[in-house]
Amino acid sequence: MPITDAMPELNRTLQFFPAENENPSTLTRAQIEHFNEKGFISPLDVFSEAEMAEHRAYFNQLMEKALAAGMNSYSINGWHTTYPGIHDLITEGRILDYVQDLLGETLICWGTHYFCKMPGDVKQVSWHQDASYWPLSPSKTVTVWLAIDDAEVENGAMTVIPKSHLHGQIAFEPSTAEEKNVLGQTVHGATQYGDAPFPFEMKAGQMSLHSDLLLHGSEPNTSDRRRCGLTMRFVPPEVRASNNWNQRAIVARGNDPSGHWVHNPRPDEDKIPVRH
Numbered sequence: 398m399p400i401t402d403a404m405p406e407l408n409r410t411l412q413f414f415p416a417e418n419e420n421p422s423t424l425t426r427a428q429i430e431h432f433n434e435k436g437f438i439s440p441l442d443v444f445s446e447a448e449m450a451e452h453r454a455y456f457n458q459l460m461e462k463a464l465a466a467g468m469n470s471y472s473i474n475g476w477h478t479t480y481p482g483i484h485d486l487i488t489e490g491r492i493l494d495y496v497q498d499l500l501g502e503t504l505i506c507w508g509t510h511y512f513c514k515m516p517g518d519v520k521q522v523s524w525h526q527d528a529s530y531w532p533l534s535p536s537k538t539v540t541v542w543l544a545i546d547d548a549e550v551e552n553g554a555m556t557v558i559p560k561s562h563l564h565g566q567i568a569f570e571p572s573t574a575e576e577k578n579v580l581g582q583t584v585h586g587a588t589q590y591g592d593a594p595f596p597f598e599m600k601a602g603q604m605s606l607h608s609d610l611l612l613h614g615s616e617p618n619t620s621d622r623r624r625c626g627l628t629m630r631f632v633p634p635e636v637r638a639s640n641n642w643n644q645r646a647i648v649a650r651g652n653d654p655s656g657h658w659v660h661n662p663r664p665d666e667d668k669i670p671v672r673h
Contacts, residue, residue, distance in 0.1 A: 398570070399568035399569065399570055400568060400569055400571075401566060401568050402549050402566060403529055403530070404532055404639075405580075407532055407534065408534075409528075409532070409534035409535070410531075410534045410535035410536065410538065411534075411535075411536045411565055411566040411610065411612075412535070412536065412565045413526055413536070413562045413563055413565070413608060413610050414438075414535065414537050414611050415433040416429050416432055416433055416498070416499040416500070416517065416531075416577070417592055418498055418499070420495070421498040421620070422494060422498060423494040423495050423497075423498055424438070424495060424498040425460040429498065429499065432499060432608070433439075435559040435560060435592075436497075436557065436560065436561065436562035436563070436591075436607060436608045437508070437557055437559070437595075437597075437605060437606060437607040437608065437611055438605065438606045438607075439454045439542075439599065439604075439605030439606070439607075440544075440597070440598075440599040440600070440603040440604070440605060441495055441603060441604050441605065441606070441653050442602070443489075443492060443543065443545070443559075443602055443603060443604050443642065444601075444602035445492050445602060446602065446652065448602065449601045450653050451547070451636060452482070452486070452545065453546070453601065453625075455470070455482045456511065456513075456545055456627075457599065458479070458626065459476070459634060459667075460473070460513065460515075461544055462667075462669060463669075466669060467655055468539070470511075470513040470514070470515050470518075470625075471510075471511075471512060471520075471579055472512065473510070473511040473513070474508075474509070474511070475508060475509060475510070475645060475670060476509065476512040476669070476670055477506065477508075477509040477629075477644050477647060477661075478647070478661040478664060478666050478670065479533070479643075479664050479667070479668045479669065479670045480664065480668070481663055481665070481666070481667070482667075483509055483627075484537050484647065484663045484664060486543065486627065486629065487506045487509065487629055487649050488647070488649050488650075488663075489597060490603065492498065492541055493649055493650050494562055495541075495543075495604070495606060495651065496539055496541065496603045496606065496631050498572070499539050499606065500537070500539055500631060500632070501651075501662055502646050502650065502651045502667045503632050503633060503634045503648070503650065503651030503652060503653060504523050504631050504632075504633070504647045504648075504649045504650040504651060505631065505632050505633070505634055505636070505646050505647070505648055505649065505653060505658045506629055506630060506631050506646065506647045507533075507538075507630055507632060507638065507642060507643070507645065507646045508627050508628075508629075508630040508642075508645070509546070509627060509630070509660070510627070510628045511625060511626070511628075512555075512579070512615075512625070512626050512627075512628065513545075513623065513625040513626075514530075514552065514553045514615075514617075514618035514623065514624045514625070515618065515623055516552075516618060516620060516621045516622060516623055517618065517619070517620075517672075518553070518618040519577055519612065519617050520577045520578070520579050520617060521576065521577055521578060521579070521615060521616055521617050522555075522578065522579050522580060522613075522614045523576050523580065523582070523583075523584075523614050524558070524584040524587035524612050524613070524614040524628055525569065525580060525582045525583065525584055525612070525613070525614060526561075526566070526567060526569075526584065526609065526610050526611070526612055527540065527609040527610075527611075527630075528566070528609040528610050529566065529582055530567060530580070530582065531609070531642070532638060532639040532640045533632065533636055533637070533638050533639075533644055534636070534637055534639075535635075535636060536609050536610055537589075537609070537632055537633055537634075537636050537649045538608075538630050538631065538633075538636070539606055539607070539608065539609070539627065539630075539631050540606070540607050540609065540628050540629070540630050540631075541604050541605070541606060541627075541629040541630075541631065542597065542604060542605045542606075542607070542626050542627075542628055542630075543603075543604045543626060543629065544599040544601050544602065544603050544604065544625075544626050545601060545602065545625040545626055545627060546601050546622070546623050546624050546625045546626075547597060547599070547622070547624075548597060548599045548626060549596075549598050549603050549620075550596050550598065551616060551619070551620045551622075551623075551632035552618045552619075552620040552622045552623070552624040553615045553616050553618035553619075553620075553624050554596045554597055554598050554599075554615065554624065555596070555597045555605075555613055555614070555615045555626070556594045556595065556596045556597065556613060556615060556616075557594070557595050557597065557607060557612065557613040558587050558588060558591040558592070558594060558595075558611070559588055559591050559592040559593075559595055559611075560590075560591035560592050560614040561587070561590040561591035561610070561611055561612035562608040562610040562611040562612075564590050564593075564610075564611075565592060565610065567584050567612065568580070569582045569583055569584045569585075569586070569621060570583055570585065571583070577617075582647035584612055587614070590612060591612065600601055604656040617671035620639060626644055626653070629671075630644060631649070632637075634651075634652075634653040634657070634658065636655075636660075637657060638657070643658050643659055644659050645659070645661060646658040646659055646660060647660060647661055648660040
């Protein structure tokens with residue numbers, strides 16, 4: 398049976414809130430209009446090849462630690478409060494300048510996740526809306542997807558359904574084992590909810606921005622090249638989190654006068670987070 402709300406007890410507000418900014422500092426007004434109409438902006442330049450090579454080497458070390466601990470290439474999830482190298486990306490001014498033009502002067506990063514598809518990886522990410530998974534309200538998260546490696550259709554680039562964010566919550570079903578879905582939800586008939594699918598093909602060091610209600614997914618990596626991207630999830634301070642999801646945040650820019658979001662300072666050393 399299709400599910401229209403995975404957390405009805407939270408009474409979340411799941412609808413798109415257009416960005417309102419007459420005087421953006423980094424994005425153009427046309428880009429903001431594109432975000433409001435299509436649900437995304439891609440690609441955007443951030444890091445040079447040399448800078449990205451340095452971070453890729455750092456990520457390779459993270460992968461080695463994760464695999465040595467019995468994890469897999471999708472396990473580096475929420476390590477931003479215990480790894481200074483990830484913290485430094487969250488607080489990178491060039492990234493925050495883009496996000497601020499959509500969300501305002503105070504930016505809270507509540508989550509990060511490396512999605513690393515190894516060569517020949519048979520897993521896919523089925524069509525879904527991020528907001529369906531998250532105990533947050535209202536649904537104002539903007540996700541940065543930073544390309545650690547070059548992302549192309551051949552190695553499983555993330556693909557979106559433009560304009561699908563305008564439908565609010567879209568019904569989904571639990572994924573089947575046959576789908577080999579990295580996540581757990583599937584929206585069937587996704588293409589009926591917007592324009593033709595659009596792949597986020599990017600060079601390493603570029604990034605995209607997308608709404609938490611935008612339908613997206615990705616195919617298996619059938620190539621001989623890795624495809625890794627880091628997601629960074631940002632909200633304005635008026636968003637509220639249930640289920641203690643406010644505990645592992647970083648106030649990346651500005652301040653939260655309500656104190657709802659717990660600010661975690663930059664960690665001193667690398668340490669795999671302990672899950673309770």
